[in-house]
Amino acid sequence: MNYRILVYSFVVATGLLLLWIIYQTFVAPRFNPLQQIAGPPTHGWFKNHLYPILEPSISPRVHEAFVQKYGRSIRVRGVGPWDERLLTLDPVSVAHVLKHSTTYEKPWQSRSLITSLIGCGMLAAEGQIHKRQRRVATPAFSIQNLRALVPLVFGKGAELKDRWMTMVVQEEQLEVSCAYPPKSRIDVCHWISRATFDVIGLAGFDYNFNAIKDETNELFVAYKEMFEVAISQGQIGRTLLNIYLPYFSALFPDKSMRTVxxxxxxxxxxxxxxxxxSKRKILDGEKSGSGFYSRDLLTLLLKSNMATDLPxxxxxxxxxxxxxxxTFMFAGSDTSSLSLTWTLLLLAQNPEMQSRLRNELLAIAPASSESLSALTEDEIQSLYGIISNLPYLDNVTRESLRLIPPxxxxxxxxxxxxxxxxMYPVYKRDGTVHVGKTSVTVPKGSFVHVAVEGFNLDKAIWGDDAWSFNPDRWxxxxxxxxxxxxxxxNTLTFSAGPRSCIGMRFSMIEIKTFLYILLTSFVFDVTDDKIFKANVVLTRPYISGKFKEGSQCPLLVSLFSPEK
Incomplete structure (x- = not known):
């Protein structure tokens, strides 16, 4: 008797689950308000629009075509017929979504992946947890604290310059290149990534990876290998298993999970x-009355968290x-290094702009022929104050970050x-305008795509040359x-609202400082390789035909000579 009841209960539960799946898959989507707005057709139950709207090699053309045909509030298909999403290219709509961060959160699937790698920091946290973390971290990112890190950034920029100079000189001595001046083929993506790792290591917790020197440091290798797992072109099936069945995945880990x-x-x-x-040093300083001073973010975070006026x-x-x-290691090193890489590539592709920027930078360079290492901290701070306000450098930086946001x-x-x-009319599925409708109804659980690059490259906003590199537009x-x-x-590169990038000012210090040091020392030219963009967690450069070799951006680098 008990056996029959158990079997009957199992059959009923299975039937109810099957009915629920059928309802969610085939019935509920018909009543989704997003079904009422215009969007591209799908041919098949499990066809979707994710690749064309997420792939930077084609997404600008796709966004433009969608807007022309369907308006700026567009219905797109996600992973299945139950997953109707809103792709918005309406500035009022995106401002609303980014401003109301408690109503519009990161999906739990994204947060789960982030947390499994780097823990529940500000990239993954939501609600009160995120507010608490942001409140504690904000003082560490004040202008005063970040400016104190300027000499550190200069030091690592100078170290990278010296390493590249050695590489170029060795090229000349080996007489590998017939060109004059000698040019060394350098993967700037790889080397700048090593330099920004060094910067964020020192700025983050006063720890020197010495990655520019070599790549053997135990902690550096651990971070690098873990982040490479995040951006590897792994199997989609295993990724989905890690998200939806984490316990099963933990019991039977694959190579990637064992690496992590x-x-x-x-x-x-x-x-x-x-x-x-760091915590011990702070407490010892408080006990002795002498205090403990360090400019790294870890110390500042701990001090902010231990403040007596914080409940x-x-x-x-x-x-x-x-x-x-x-989180700072992952977001701080990768985004800055990619921004610098893309900027150098754009300048290599536009030599006249490169020369114009170099002339502006040389005009404010110290008269002394001594190296940057000979400058005092006050002199470095003074120099950076001038660098940060250079108009064409500012235009180049803004234009690069607009054109290729990480x-x-x-x-x-x-x-x-x-x-x-x-702000703009909302169109129905039949192509007519929803008369009098000035909003889009979004049901709970629906995804909203915020097209960062889409906004930055919108020709209706930036002009017909929006897809071109034109620093003078600013x-x-x-x-x-x-x-x-x-x-x-006026770009979405660093997002907007309560979850906007807390490290934006630090990133600008890195980008402008490195551009100053590198452009006053080297000339950059393109190679014969065709570089293309791919969205692999962030927008990364790859060599055409060599995608499986990983992100690369080789440039021809030669020493700058004023006589040239």
């Missing part, structure tokens, strides 16, 4: 010791501190039913561009 575990053990041991050591329920744990240091796009999920306001922006949302120069 091994790296995390090193990071928790070494970086964890750094957290405890206990607003503090974060040592584990959260470590997670956020991991984050191609972002996605949010609605935590409740909402009406997203619009001297006379169209009125439409001045009305765009965004933390940085």
């Amino acid at each position: 575990r091994r790296c995390q053990e090193v990071i928790h041991r070494v970086a964890g010791q750094l957290v405890q050591e 206990p329920d607003h503090r974060i744990s040592d584990e959260d501190i470590l997670h956020n240091i991991n 984050v191609h796009s972002s996605i949010r999920v609605a935590t409740q039913d909402d009406e997203i306001p619009t 001297d006379d922006l169209p009125e439409s561009a001045l009305q765009q949302p965004g933390l940085y120069s």
